[in-house]
Amino acid sequence: MFLGKVIGSVWATQKEEGMDNLKLMIVQPLDLRERESGQTVIAADRIGAGVGEKVIVSRGSPARILFSGKQVPVDAMIVGIVDSYEIGIEPE
Amino acid sequence: MFLGKVIGSVWATQKEEGMDNLKLMIVQPLDLRERESGQTVIAADRIGAGVGEKVIVSRGSPARILFSGKQVPVDAMIVGIVDSYEIGIEPE
Amino acid sequence: MFLGKVIGSVWATQKEEGMDNLKLMIVQPLDLRERESGQTVIAADRIGAGVGEKVIVSRGSPARILFSGKQVPVDAMIVGIVDSYEIGIEPE
Amino acid sequence: MFLGKVIGSVWATQKEEGMDNLKLMIVQPLDLRERESGQTVIAADRIGAGVGEKVIVSRGSPARILFSGKQVPVDAMIVGIVDSYEIGIEPE
Amino acid sequence: MFLGKVIGSVWATQKEEGMDNLKLMIVQPLDLRERESGQTVIAADRIGAGVGEKVIVSRGSPARILFSGKQVPVDAMIVGIVDSYEIGIEPE
Numbered sequence: 001m002f003l004g005k006v007i008g009s010v011w012a013t014q015k016e017e018g019m020d021n022l023k024l025m026i027v028q029p030l031d032l033r034e035r036e037s038g039q040t041v042i043a044a045d046r047i048g049a050g051v052g053e054k055v056i057v058s059r060g061s062p063a064r065i066l067f068s069g070k071q072v073p074v075d076a077m078i079v080g081i082v083d084s085y086e087i088g089i090e091p092e
Numbered sequence: 093m094f095l096g097k098v099i100g101s102v103w104a105t106q107k108e109e110g111m112d113n114l115k116l117m118i119v120q121p122l123d124l125r126e127r128e129s130g131q132t133v134i135a136a137d138r139i140g141a142g143v144g145e146k147v148i149v150s151r152g153s154p155a156r157i158l159f160s161g162k163q164v165p166v167d168a169m170i171v172g173i174v175d176s177y178e179i180g181i182e183p184e
Numbered sequence: 185m186f187l188g189k190v191i192g193s194v195w196a197t198q199k200e201e202g203m204d205n206l207k208l209m210i211v212q213p214l215d216l217r218e219r220e221s222g223q224t225v226i227a228a229d230r231i232g233a234g235v236g237e238k239v240i241v242s243r244g245s246p247a248r249i250l251f252s253g254k255q256v257p258v259d260a261m262i263v264g265i266v267d268s269y270e271i272g273i274e275p276e
Numbered sequence: 277m278f279l280g281k282v283i284g285s286v287w288a289t290q291k292e293e294g295m296d297n298l299k300l301m302i303v304q305p306l307d308l309r310e311r312e313s314g315q316t317v318i319a320a321d322r323i324g325a326g327v328g329e330k331v332i333v334s335r336g337s338p339a340r341i342l343f344s345g346k347q348v349p350v351d352a353m354i355v356g357i358v359d360s361y362e363i364g365i366e367p368e
Numbered sequence: 369m370f371l372g373k374v375i376g377s378v379w380a381t382q383k384e385e386g387m388d389n390l391k392l393m394i395v396q397p398l399d400l401r402e403r404e405s406g407q408t409v410i411a412a413d414r415i416g417a418g419v420g421e422k423v424i425v426s427r428g429s430p431a432r433i434l435f436s437g438k439q440v441p442v443d444a445m446i447v448g449i450v451d452s453y454e455i456g457i458e459p460e
Contacts, residue, residue: 001300001318001351003286007124008179010095012148012172014139017158019171024093024148026124026177029315032283032302037315039121039129042093042148047290051180056288056300056318061153061245061337061429062351066292073171075093075154079295079349080288085302087284088327099216100271102187104240104264106231108250111263116185116240118216118269131213131221134185134240143272153245153337153429165263167185167246191400192455194371196424196448198415200434203447208369208424210400210453223397223405226369226424235456245337245429257447259369259430277392277410277443279378305407308375308394313407323382332380332392332410337429338443342384355387355441356380361394363376364419 001056001079004029006049010042018072025049025078027057032087043076056080093148093171096121098141102134110164117141117170119149124179135168148172185240185263188213190233194226202256209233209262211241216271227260240264277332277355280305282325286318294348301325301354303333308363319352332356369424369447372397374417378410386440393417393446395425400455411444424448 004027012019022044031037043057046066055078063077096119104111114136123129135149138158147170155169188211196203206228215221227241230250239262247261280303288295298320307313319333322342331354339353372395380387390412399405411425414434423446431445 002315003318007181008177010177011175013175015172016139016169032316039094040124042095047292058349058351060351062340062349064154064157065340065347066349068347071157071160073150073154073158073169075150075152077292077349080291083287083289085284085286089283099273100269102269103267105267107264108231108261132216134187156246156249163249163252165242165246165250165261167242167244191457192453194453195451197451199448200415200445223370224400226371248430248433255433255436257426257430257434257445259426259428279410308408323384332378334441334443336443338432338441341432341439342441344439353384353441356383359379359381361376361378365375
């Protein structure tokens, strides 16, 4: 998973099977100094993440497992809203 | 998923099993300032995305789930045509 | 998928189960100006791609689906030989 | 897999199905000179890795196989705590 | 797959289920001029690859298929020891 910040949302009317009723958020990966780090990801959200919140995002096939048995072509999910994190040692 | 813009299409006569009757588009990933960001991706399209349109692309095993039960070796799908998106806070 | 050019081939006698009788090609990803873009990939080929040809390569679990039911640990396949491609708008 | 160092941990109360009772660690990938190399990863840990320890992290669908049969959307796992490693030849 | 050179090995006593009796090698990806290219990967080896040898490495879910039916969380495998490779045309 990676640490990111929700910075926006995206809407699409014309979409593939299985993409209905999904809230799609734009997430900016952050490094540990909370600076922008890497390309933004569009992730589905079912746990109520809001703009400005820090989140944990899972990607690929594991993200899709939450819809197992359904043909939902989602490759990124917000799986947690971060309460806090602690860095025990400085990254080198 | 990632945000991209459809910039072209590609044709292949000689192809693998399961690649017939697929419309293959060339998608340029965009950053939030809508600048070119990262390498282009060839994605299959079943929802009528046209050149110049902004789209949502899903990759990897989740993209293939739309063809489950069939041997379609597609690792990227256009899953939505973007109506609009909103950035609530500036990327840092 | 990505657009690449076949630039060579590789041979291995000592190999894992499921790797027998596979033609392994070295593919250089190309950008839209057909310049070298990113690291080369070793992809299996069953459709007769030759050195110098432009190809479409699929990666990951979707590439392996062509061998479903068999233990073939292949993570990249040439899935099409490019006849032509058209860029409708310039990448930004 | 990749070699990393555990540098911290992260907590989330609001989370997806299957994310309960998971210890989530922040892992910094290291290069062979043990310098910071690439973005940090949030990986689940079930083997007792502590801050400061060097670990082996597996990603993607193989990381999730440890929870097979359950809907756990985890895309990275700490799969080993490194006792030692040996570089036989210098990276070129 | 990618072309790499085995440069070392790694040991872990404390490890996840399914990681027993696996020989874990450190592989440095190479470019076609055989220079260091990208981050090292820890790959499992069952075909006897030694330090200094050039190998083909498969990643992700296809690497794990060799252990299908078992909960082995391995995301990279050495699938071939390179005898030779031939570059028919220069990378551009």
